[in-house]
Each structure stands twice: as structure tokens, then as C-alpha cells.
Amino acid sequence: MKTIAFVQYPGLTPLDIVDPLQVFSELSRLVPGYDTIVVGERIEPMATDTPLCLVPSHTFDTMPDPYALIVPGGTAPTLAAMADEKLLDRLRTAAARSQLVGSVCTGSLLLAAAGLLEGRRANSHWMYRNLLAKFGATPVAERWVQDDYVITAAGVSAGIDLALHLVGELAGHDTARKVQLFLEYDPKPPFGPIDWEAANPGQYAPQGQKRLRQALADHPALLERLTA
Amino acid sequence: MKTIAFVQYPGLTPLDIVDPLQVFSELSRLVPGYDTIVVGERIEPMATDTPLCLVPSHTFDTMPDPYALIVPGGTAPTLAAMADEKLLDRLRTAAARSQLVGSVCTGSLLLAAAGLLEGRRANSHWMYRNLLAKFGATPVAERWVQDDYVITAAGVSAGIDLALHLVGELAGHDTARKVQLFLEYDPKPPFGPIDWEAANPGQYAPQGQKRLRQALADHPALLERLTA
Numbered sequence: 001m002k003t004i005a006f007v008q009y010p011g012l013t014p015l016d017i018v019d020p021l022q023v024f025s026e027l028s029r030l031v032p033g034y035d036t037i038v039v040g041e042r043i044e045p046m047a048t049d050t051p052l053c054l055v056p057s058h059t060f061d062t063m064p065d066p067y068a069l070i071v072p073g074g075t076a077p078t079l080a081a082m083a084d085e086k087l088l089d090r091l092r093t094a095a096a097r098s099q100l101v102g103s104v105c106t107g108s109l110l111l112a113a114a115g116l117l118e119g120r121r122a123n124s125h126w127m128y129r130n131l132l133a134k135f136g137a138t139p140v141a142e143r144w145v146q147d148d149y150v151i152t153a154a155g156v157s158a159g160i161d162l163a164l165h166l167v168g169e170l171a172g173h174d175t176a177r178k179v180q181l182f183l184e185y186d187p188k189p190p191f192g193p194i195d196w197e198a199a200n201p202g203q204y205a206p207q208g209q210k211r212l213r214q215a216l217a218d219h220p221a222l223l224e225r226l227t228a
Numbered sequence: 229m230k231t232i233a234f235v236q237y238p239g240l241t242p243l244d245i246v247d248p249l250q251v252f253s254e255l256s257r258l259v260p261g262y263d264t265i266v267v268g269e270r271i272e273p274m275a276t277d278t279p280l281c282l283v284p285s286h287t288f289d290t291m292p293d294p295y296a297l298i299v300p301g302g303t304a305p306t307l308a309a310m311a312d313e314k315l316l317d318r319l320r321t322a323a324a325r326s327q328l329v330g331s332v333c334t335g336s337l338l339l340a341a342a343g344l345l346e347g348r349r350a351n352s353h354w355m356y357r358n359l360l361a362k363f364g365a366t367p368v369a370e371r372w373v374q375d376d377y378v379i380t381a382a383g384v385s386a387g388i389d390l391a392l393h394l395v396g397e398l399a400g401h402d403t404a405r406k407v408q409l410f411l412e413y414d415p416k417p418p419f420g421p422i423d424w425e426a427a428n429p430g431q432y433a434p435q436g437q438k439r440l441r442q443a444l445a446d447h448p449a450l451l452e453r454l455t456a
Binding site: 013014015017018019021022025036037038045049050051052053054055056057105125126143154155156157158160161164165168173176177180181182183184185186187188189190191193194195199201 | 241242243245246247249250253264265266273277278279280281282283284285333353354371382383384385386388389392393396401404405408409410411412413414415416417418419421422423427429
């Protein structure tokens with residue numbers, strides 16, 4: 001059995017976890033030999049950055065060895081979690097038991113803070129991509145970036161593309177297309193794709209810095225490292 | 229305050245609810261005057277079609293009057309819920325208090341079963357789209373379909389497109405593009421868009437019929453109406 005394990009922690013962005021979880025859950029229905037679990041510190045409701053609370057299916061202590069470990073991201077709570085040594089230890093231990101380690105959005109900052117992205121090409125949410133370099137990774141602005149056994153996606157909604165890519169690698173392109181069909185993933189963004197030039201993401205750098213300073217106010221050494 | 233209310237019920241497909249919830253949650257952070265809630269029968273963990281359980285933020289009895297009510301879909305549990313008179317009553321009552329009623333995926337079958345789509349153009353997951361006609365609606369194969377105050381999306385992942393469209397209508401295209409930017413919704417399906425001809429969805433009609441018969445085995449009158 002290949003288990004795809006998704007990490008849950010307080011305050012995350014639920015779409016970061018649910019996009020790839022839905023893809024792999026569909027895979028597990030179509031193809032024997034796959035299952036999905038959601039792993040947290042305790043099996044109890046945890047807040048997200050929406051009004052929805054999520055409840056994991058397993059704890060870190062009771063999880064089976066995963067084939068793949070996927071870490072979702074979020075906003076301020078995820079930035080603060082870069083200083084959560086207990087969570088980072090959980091990630092290091094679980095990653096050591098996994099054959100593939102992945103992330104969606106700022107989940108890559110947690111992998112990076114855990115020391116798991118040193119020397120690796122990786123991506124994150126565009127607003128925080130450059131922080132990866134502070135942890136010894138090479139930021140790459142692609143929808144998903146695979147470097148050996150580490151695969152990291154761009155922000156939030158990129159998790160569905162990363163997951164479909166992985167399904168294609170694991171179970172073949174035909175199966176991946178079937179998962180895509182059942183999830184009716186035939187995107188029609190009403191205003192087209194992102195026009196990066198018009199969006200001018202650089203204008204949000206001060207906002208990103210401010211969020212980072214607030215989130216890590218109690219962790220001056222880490223903040224210094226990330227803003228130097 | 230314009231409240232966007234998402235309906236939660238047991239066994240739903242979490243991506244159906246989380247895609248548009250994340251869009252409107254981002255709107256509520258960017259623009260004053262909007263908030264999001266998740267409404268269920270009780271504020272307690274409910275199963276989904278993944279290992280994740282979700283907890284709503286409000287009950288039907290305590291919810292404020294919503295501006296918009298959005299009903300997510302799912303597989304067998306949603307088909308069975310077409311016979312859940314208590315849930316259908318909740319939907320009728322909440323819809324009567326809303327200015328806009330929407331659905332994602334087979335959520336439209338619940339709106340239809342509640343009598344809310346009679347005479348309306350509507351969509352659903354491709355596998356069950358034709359069932360809408362049995363409830364007096366006109367099935368339309370578009371990513372989202374608006375007919376007066378009723379807006380229904382295609383399957384699962386179509387909720388993000390519907391939600392961005394609504395944000396554009398409510399708060400303007402620039403704001404919708406900003407929400408899209410922050411969710412980094414710049415889709416790159418690794419195998420391209422769905423090739424509907426190659427996918428040949430008609431081949432799954434027997435599978436859809438079988439699921440429907442199983443889900444409504446205890447409700448022969450409704451089953452007869454839907455399969456006649």
C-alpha cells in the first residue's frame with residue numbers, strides 16, 4: 001500500500017491540503033494500492049484561515065510509513081510555524097520515513113525551516129519564494145519543481161497540478177487524465193490566467209515583510225536570518 | 229455585511245466547498261463588508277469522501293441571513309441526500325433567506341430535489357447532468373450557468389471559477405484578479421485541459437446509474453422518477 005500523507009497544523013489554508021488530497025483520494029478509488037491519510041498532532045478540530053475547522057485522520061505517532069508526505073501552506077500561522085520546533089521535528093521524522101516529500105504554497109517554508117530543502121531547487125507562494133534562499137534552497141518560479149525526492153508547488157491552487165503530475169508518474173498518464181475527468185478539472189478562470197506583468201507582484205513585498213515580522217516577532221534570531 | 233454561506237452535510241466532496249470558500253475568504257480579507265460561514269446541522273466533525281473531517285462554523289438555526297448560499301456536491305452520499313427531506317427543507321428555508329443560490333458539482337441535484345431549479349438552466353457534474361431534467365431544469369454544459377438568482381457550476385473543481393466570477397460581479401474585476409493572484413490560480417493542468425472527445429464520458433453512464441440505484445435503494449419512488 002502506498003500511503004499519501006498530508007500534514008495538518010493549526011491555521012493552514014485548507015485549499016492547499018484539499019486540492020491534492022482530492023486528487024489522491026480519487027486515485028485510491030480508481031487504482032488499488034493507494035490510500036490517503038491526514039496527519040496532525042491530535043485527532044481534533046483545528047482552525048484554518050477560513051471558518052472551516054479540519055480534523056486529521058491520524059496522529060504523527062500512529063501514522064503508517066507514508067510513500068509521500070505533503071505539507072500544505074498558509075499565511076501568518078505558517079510563517080509563525082517556521083519557528084515551531086516541535087512541528088519541524090515531526091516533519092523531519094516523517095520525511096525520513098517517506099520516499100517522496102512535497103509541499104504546496106508556503107508549506108515549502110516549513111520543509112526549508114526543517115532543513116529539508118538545503119541545496120534543492122524549490123518553489124513556494126510567489127510572495128515568499130525568495131525566503132527559500134535564506135534556507136539554502138534555490139527558488140524556482142515554476143508551477144511545481146521536482147528535485148530528486150522533493151517536489152514543491154507554487155501557491156495555494158498549484159497543489160492540484162502537482163498532484164496530477166505525481167499521479168501521472170505513479171499510475172500513468174491515462175489514470176491521471178481519468179482523475180482529472182472525475183474532478184472535472186477543466187479550468188476556465190473567468191478573467192484568464194494570471195497576467196504577471198500587470199499584477200506586478202513586487203508591489204506586495206512590503207506587505208510580505210510586514211506579515212513575516214509580525215509572525216516571527218517572538219523569534220528575533222530567525223527573523224534576522226530571513227530579513228538580513 | 230454580505231455573508232456567503234456554504235452548506236455542509238455528511239459525505240460531501242471537500243474540494244467542492246473549499247475551492248469557493250477559499251475565494252470568498254480571500255475576498256473578505258481584501259474588501260470590508262464580506263464574510264464567509266459554513267453551515268451544518270450541528271457544529272461537530274462530519275465525514276467527507278476523503279479521510280478529512282470538516283466542522284461547520286454555524287448551524288442552520290443560528291446562521292445569519294446569507295447574501296449567497298452555496299451547496300457543494302459529492303458522490304454517493306450526495307445522491308442519497310436527494311431523499312433527505314430534512315436537509316432539503318433546510319435548503320429551501322435558507323435559500324428563501326438568500327439573494328443568490330449556488331451550487332458546485334452535484335450540489336445542484338440537491339437544489340433540484342428541493343424544487344429550487346424548476347424552469348432554470350443549470351449544470352452539475354457531467355456524470356449526473358442529465359438528472360437535472362427530471363426535476364424540471366434545463367441541463368447546460370458550461371463551466372458555470374447563471375439563471376437569475378441561481379448559479380450552478382460543473383463538477384468539483386469548477387467551484388473556483390464560479391466563485392471568481394461572482395467576486396468579479398460583486399466587487400469588480402480588479403478585485404477578482406487580486407483574489408486570483410493571492411490564490412495563485414494560474415492553472416497548468418499537466419496533461420492539458422480535458423479532451424472531452426477522447427474522454428468519452430458516455431462510457432460511464434452505466435457506472436452513474438449503478439451508483440444512483442445503490443444510493444436511492446431505499447427510495448424507490450424517487451429512483452423511479454430519476455431513471456424512468
